[in-house]
Amino acid sequence: MDDQQTEPDTSTIAEPPRRVWWQRPLPLGLLAGGLALAVIAAGAVSGSIARTPDAPRASAEAAIPSAAPTPEVPERPVPQQTVPAFARTCSVENLIHDPRLGTFQAQVYNADTGEILFERDQDTPRATASSMKILTAAAALNVLGPEYRATTRVVSGPDAGTIVLVGGGDLTLSRLPSGSEPVYTGAAHLDDLAKKVTAARTAAGIREPVRRILLDTTYFGGPTWDPSWPATERRAGWLSHITALQVDADRADPKVFLSPRGEDPVGRAGDAFAAFFPGASTSTGTAAAGATELASVQSAPLSALIPLMLVPSDNTLAEMLGRQVAIKMGTGNTMSAVSQAIPEALKPYGLDTSNLTIADTSGMSPKNAVPPSYLAGLYMKVGAREANLGYIRDGLAVAGQTGTLGYSNRFTGPNAVARGHIWGKTGSITSAYTLGGFIDAADGSTLTFVIYATGRVSESARQGIDTVATAFYRCGNSLSNY
Template sequence: MGVKNGDARKRVTTAWGRLRWPLLLAAVLLCLGALVVAGMLPEFMSAPKSSPSTPAWQQEPGSLSQVDGVLPLDAEAPVPVPAEVSKLLNGTLKPDGAGSISGVVMDASTGQVLFDRDANANRIPASNMKLLTAVAALKALGPDSRFTTRVLASDDPSTVVLTGGGDVLLGGAKSDPAAVMGRAGLASLASDTAASLTKAGIKGPITVRVDDSLFAGGPLNPAWSLDDVAAGETAPLFSLALNSGRYSPEVTTGPRPQDSAVTTAQAFAEQLAAAGVQVSPGVERGKGVPAKVLAAAESATVSEQVDLMLETSDNFLAEALGRMTAGASGKETTYDGATAAVRQRLGELGIATDSMQLADVSGLALENQVSARQFAEVVRAITSGPDLALRTALDGFPVAGLTGTLGDRYVDAGTAEGAGLVRAKTGTLNTVIALSGYVVDADGRLLVFSFIGNGLDPGAAGNKVAMDRSASVLASCGCRG
């Protein structure tokens, strides 16, 4: 049997636990100020902290709690009445101008549909595609797996080969065990390589080669707009890269390296020189001898990479995870292999895929076609399904008004009631807005939802607001009729 709603509730509480310190400090300072101004009147000491009508799980905590003591959601909490949910959402889920928004809301535990507006219609999903990639990667690779970047010797003792193992989150400095991006660092790889060369009595000059053959096929997906590539939304994909295919981890927009494998090898050569090795100029492609490992560094876990992908909506990382999923699923490590592997793994979860059209696994391609119901089923598999490996994706969902791609949303009066409560993956293209995630309603019922707008007026601010407001009313809804 699958784990019930308690696991999802525990994840929500864990996320709140990480964010509570700044909020608690602000609350304490405000309370102290109020007491001083009021002359520390006794009645202030007994004033209630929150309205009795506010559910306990939506109140600011009065003290720190231990995660191990978190109680599961009440399995007997009332399921919202579909007519009441529909009444609320029909008033909020409206496009700002042209286009249409389809959507579905389901009870996570039972799968009962509480709201359905063209839920089975195929839609362009934008970055909601990453939800499909997340569950496929976790199922195929396992949440605790890591990717290894190796430096191999070659038949020529004066040549070393930097060999990609699928880690596109390499850092330029020393390996940082606490990091996701930069967990494996080129400086550490270079230092270990230099030590191995010294131990073997090999002196320079050393030629650096790079082996990026783990990923097959062309590095650029023909389904992508070249304008998106030029704008830095993604880049040609290789089996090793620095900073998820960027020049700097701090600069997430603008031009990217067009050959991340060579760029990474050049950076490695510089670190090798800094470690005291005489290095020949230039970088070549080639292969090493697998049995002769000079140095190796492991990536962050797959679950950590999935969380980063979902929270920041990283297209380059999504495609790399797709290729690794393809390899683990017996497919070619190409773009087509990645989409085939995602489809295969979704089918293993019991999610219907016949109607899907998949052109990439990041969501940049306009040829992608997936329904709101299929996304809701994926979210339900993560929150409440029998495969416990998928639970690790819960931390990657952005928190409304606080983290990731939802950090600057849920701040106005119409949506603020969902701040800190709604957790959802966003999706945005020129005429596409999508939001799929989960929320605990006012009665303590875990709900999953998916809203997808297509044919929308580009830049119309009301479309995101409509979706955010719709998710917010779910959070505040008792909806018992």
């Protein structure tokens, strides 16, 4: 629902001063060196002229050969005072006390110079909401790599009439016919898998029809739903039960992002697959060790899944990737395994992970806690495209245009001036609203920023955050920390 509260007045924000080339201060080293050379030169000239303090000027000039007259050198103006460094006088102080922002935290860098321009309570870990997905994406890129694909397999069963559908954690697998695009572009399709199974059985000389399909979901273990996640998120279409086998992230309508999710994602997937084998029944089971693989299909690569997760803020996809990271790291295949896996997976980026509390990988849990300074530091590396982090930079929503930053209640009114100039990841849960990413500021500088609004907050925090972010856009490199 669009928030109707009045935006705080931004007219008191000082505009960045206009500067021209002659206003730039001389480097101190160059100025000192010039003065030293002047003193040396003056000494050399005075030493070549034999004169006493009270000698008449005419006698001194007579010692200079007439063939080489001394040219007159015009005096250089002496500056009355040192030219100040770049003036940072653009204050946002009157905006950050907006009651809509609850407990306000932030950090802003000049992305090009690495200077910290602004910060408030930046080192206190608090809930991230969906900004957690930035950490999940970074961990997955490090551990899994941008070419990683999740695989769904079908193997032979205990008898000729039985096959086993083995979930590999690909929650993007679609029940739509090939050629029809679901929410997840580039997804694998069940009909393709079924055709491959039929072809493999025929090639192996198996004439017995498929009478039974076992559904193996053991790749993921433990509870499928975290107690801190509101059950309403399933009905609202934001998150499904996390199982290793499901189709279209268990959406009722595979083409609608916020389509309601069900209570039995494994059953929905089994029924959809069984439709390609008339008369076949389904039940849960486990593939035998060493069972012959009949066919497999794969998800789109991680590099393509990242924007599908970040731009619309797909919670199910984030939980899928987090679980894949934990399995690869060897910490386990349950929801609790991510608490150890994600910080370990992030360590190679060189940022201190000791203050991270990871409860899930979607940000739905209020138990997550990450300092804004950590997230801002990670964004700096994303902006620099370190390792494979450039995939995150290219996978962010754009203010006023795409994803969760394109909603009708984001960057409206006076804040519309920043539309198209801010790339970022939003976060929205009951107790925390966040935004972080990059700003192409009005003065041509690039800022990296993170804003948290936590505690006693509501949906109106989004507009408060947008107002502060727009002020950062207007200030640019003139942003003051006071």
